[in-house]
Amino acid sequence: MLLLTPGLWLLLLSWSFPAAAEQSVIEGSFLLTLAALGVLSLALALTWLSLTRRSRALDAQRQDFQQLLAETPGAIAILDRNLAVRNASSSLKSLLKEQDNSSVSISLPLFADADGQHALDLTLKQQLRQQGFWHGEAWLKNERHCEAFKLSIHTLRQQSSKEPRYMLYGQNITHLRSQSARQQQQVLRDDSTLLPNQLLFTEQLRQAILSCDEHYPSVALLLVQLRTSPTATMDATPDESQLIEAAKRLQLLVSDKLVLARYQSDCFAILVPPHLCQTNSTILLNQLAHKIIAGFRQADPDAAYANLRLAIGISCSPNDGEDATNLINSAERALRLASQQQDHALCFADSGSQQQAPDYLALESELYRSAAQGEFELFYQPKFSISSNRIAGFEALLRWPSPRRGMLPPPTFLPLVEETGLIINLDRLVFRKACKQVSYWQQTALMRGRLALNISAQQFAQTDFIRFMQDTLSEFELSASLFELELPEAIFNHPTIWLRERLHSLERMGFRVLLDNFGDGIASLNQLRQFPLHGVKLAPSLVRYIEQQEQQRNICATLIRLAGYLQLDVIATNIETEMQAYLLHVMGCDCQQGHRFSRAVPAEDIGQLLLKENQLLNNQRQLAN
Template sequence: MTHLKSTFCVALFSISLPATAANQPIMEGAFLLSTLTICLLVVALILTMRSLAIKSHKLKQFRTSFSDLLSETSGVIAVLDKNLVLRNGSGTLKRLLKADDSATISAPLNLYADPDGKTLLDNDIKLALRTNGKWQGEAWLLNERQREAFELSIHSVQPDNVRNTTYLMYGQNISELRKENQLQLQQQTRDSLTLLPNNKVFDELLKMVLQSCDAHYPSAAVIFIHLTPSYDNKHNEAKLQQQLPEIAAKLQQVLPRKLLLARYKTDGFVVLVPPHLCNHNSSIYLNQLAHKILAGINQPGSDDSKAIEVFAHLGISISPNDGIDAESLLNSAEKAAYKASQQGQNNLCFADSGSQEQAPDYLAMETELYRSAAQGEFELYYQPKFSISSNRIIGYEALLRWPSPRRGMLPPPTFMPLVEETGLIISLDRLVFRKACQQVKYWQQTGLMRGRLALNISNQQFEQADFLRFMQNTLQDAEVSASLFELELPETIFTQPTVWLRERMHSLDKMGFRLILDNFGEGVSSLTQLRQHPLHGVKLSPTLTKYIEQQEQQRNICATLIRLANYLTLDVTATNIETEMQAYLLHVMGCDNQQGHRFSKAVPADEIGQLLLKENNLLNNTNLASG
């Protein structure tokens, strides 16, 4: 540096030689000033180069530290571009994405809201980043082998206006934490051995179910299942505990999914039967269900060589007779199970003595039903439909009766739950249609036919693959027309695929049947369903018309439904009419077609002629009086 200064000074001196002696002080001052400036510039250059060297060293250290952080951290760190494409990331993230462990990578970072990878979060994240400059939340990162949940934060980083916006993402894996939380929740609500709901969950659900009971569905039921080993000792009790998961699996197989099964005690399960399954003849259904449970528990297991014989004792309680709250209903069921254990192994007992008297009759009734169905011993009764405006019979409804050899003539509510559960409903529906065709043919020949004959079609029969062919063949064999029949269809048919359902209903319509939606207003049929299917009429649910005399709300509902049906050009029929006031109110609302005991009960076919004669005499007397 001294050599550089000397050379530079000599050069300046040589340049200033031509100057006069008078200018020498000025020249010397300039020379000194120039020398000082150059020295300052050199010092500044040296300082700048040193500063750059220090910054370069720090940057190298930062990059090394950042690389170490990316490779060693258990969390996820990533640098993303504006399209959420990964530019660099931690080793954990790279391994999850199967990316090469290089300093920079370029791969799309797909974040999902669910572990199945169905809902992509990219658009939501981009919107939040554009709006707020950050996004926080839970997201799933997936690959072919695993799926991991992360709690993530993404922030925008924009160093200057020249370079594009980048995003910094960081977060932690919370998959294990989620598993622990789920395990804790499961321990609070599930039995750890059988994985069934525990007694706390059952108690709460039973309370809710009992609170939901109303005038239409007033009852719920509890089945208490008490298990005991064939030989009562500590060894067998331990064996019983080991068999409980397999017993629980057997119960789940035999019980319908709409019932709640829970483990309630060390050696017991409970079943909750909801109100819509506890109708007026629920004892038949519960009886059958109890026998299914007993049979299911005793069916062969996967490893009978190590299993011990287990006895089951069932107690059944029904609200509100056996208890108005959850605690009393459960106590009644448990006491009934104890009584069942005293009566013998693998037994059942109802808490109510009246229901218990019917319990042993279940198997006998089922046997009788099969025999009667095979021999065609069921009979049809016919209830007339009346037009209020004309006071005339405008049609009939065929209603099934069972002339049981032991019990006498039984109406459908006493045996239909058993018929539906055993699958006899399909063969009985077909028996009814064959008998109805023969009856209609006879009425046509004798002049007793009025309007159409209505038939109830079960959902099971409607779903049969050969249903249309059976209906057509039966009509041809009897030589009657489909236009003489109305098919009353349950709302449950709307659970079928729409295209299939529409095609089937159009086929029935083309054959000539009139299609009526039964129990309208009770289920879930919508305006769209009424419009898109070829329905000709609706039949109001009896639960709507039962209280129209006493309840203004029921009157308003009935009037609204009738107006809706009339707007859709659907005929409306009201059933179960018991009083003259019910008939009058419905007539004022616009419902002219009615049936019920107010007009006539269901009668055998040979009494129809007397009804028509009575009707003619009444009309003749009315005409004479008016004349």
């Protein structure tokens, strides 16, 4: 308590009346201050209590969120403006090779494809800036994982001064995709062999038939059925393990260019597409069937399929059926006929093909023997200049005087020759024989123009091709300027630089180089312009219908005119009628060959052919005078 002196008490008493009022004001102010301080303290206490509760709630939410990140099987992540991961679920961290901690910063490798060729980074950033969200499927791919996800990414609300953050949520759908693929495979593929089943194969056959046109008019079907022994009927089906091993054997024997399917439990089907099924396809199909038979006949005795016997039925459109159903029915009828034989057997649905089909194994043996002994011969078809009505050159055409089958033209044996690689030896044999013949013609004054030779794509690609041509010319003391080389469009499959250098080498040697079958393949005007070619030879398919079809006439005229712009010579072949020759001449094609002028003749008939030409020219001069 405040102690006052007597003097002060007297002073206070002297001021007692006016001081009483002032004291009342002071006491009131003091009480108000105390009340305000109490209210403030209460407010501070309540605020502290509220903040404590909020902090505890945030901590609980943070713990719940971290627990969610740790336990959820889905992909959850907080992304920064660069779409780098700032925090993520444990499942996502494991895919990103990160330790399970709350602060990570690593780029998210999202792609539109499983191969990792198309990154989604720019697409995501652009759409998130424009729309604030992104939904879709993506592949998370790094050196360890390749997983498919269904994702949603949203922009998080925050103050404008802060950098944008994004919330990612996703579900791993890799298993669902695999399951869906397996379900689809079960619908379209055989469970045991994974080959196309009957449903898928029938649709593929139908599509192949629909793709046929005048250039590739046929598809072929082979049905291969298996028996357990030479004396078993077709009802004696091998067990599943044998059929699985047989399917593996067939996959080794059948080219990837063909379609192999499991048509029935004991029957496999092979589709030969239009671009591989040539007009004269009997030898090709016979070759394929015998290759399959030989592959099983020569099997390892311990193999599961060693005691199986094959029956093969073959049909070919449009002769044996113009749609899938009829073509299959024809192949099944042929298969039943083949199954009646005791050993490996094949049968064509068409009786004519069955009678004409040569024995593949014997044919191959004969070809090798004839090539080794040089028994192949060259016939020569003249090329005529319409403007001068004279022979402007010859084309050497291969013929095979088979001891068993007589004189055979190339379509009957070239598919087999190309398949076995024998075409390289034959091409070289042809060039040597041609050089010998040209040397004789020069000595006897029978040489006219140049001699054209067909060079196969296999021969053209040989590393010693240029050296062989040089050495052969040197051996016969001939100039390359006496020859034209007709090359197939398959040469354009080679690298551009390599091809240009090879063609320039031939040009420097003196050869004239022509592109064969122009207009019937993939050759473009740009290729004709950039490579050193001297001319083109129109495809026979372009000439065949120019009398009847205006469109064909327009196409031929356009190609001839464009070749002229590129300063390329144009040769037309397979001329059968005088009208064809006249129309092509009017279009600007002067050099022509075909049966209209002369068939291919043996070398000994060339002198008589030239003599006949001179007689005709003399008669024309006499009539003119």
